[in-house]
Amino acid sequence: MKKMVLLMAAMMCMNIAGAKTVKKVVAVDGACGMCEQRIEKAAKAVSGVVSAEWNKNTKKLSLVYDNKKTSVEAVQKALAAAGHDSGDYKAPAKVYASLPACCKYRGNAKECNDGKAKKTVKKTAARKTAKAVK
């Protein structure tokens, strides 16, 4: 039993010392396909990130990175700077305000449907115009 524990401890140490790539799933706020592109681009721009896949339904970013070159925190910081809250790292108000309306994920603005939102707005506007004419 003791041997097992020692072996496991040794393996964990080796893992840390010789670490290459690690996989982590991080919660990142966003709304639509545009967010997906922005989030993945921002994450991949961080040196040491091997791959980044964000799922707009689960709001989770699957991250593969070299933990000698970067950290989850560094990626989260980059995401916040790009406009997406992640954990303790919040997007600056100015950056968040500059996101397209479709990408606003704070509060109740979550009706974005990848471009469909614009059409809905147009239809509503057309209906209003029609009513006004009558």
Ligand SMILES: [Cu+2]
């Ligand atoms: Cu978006």
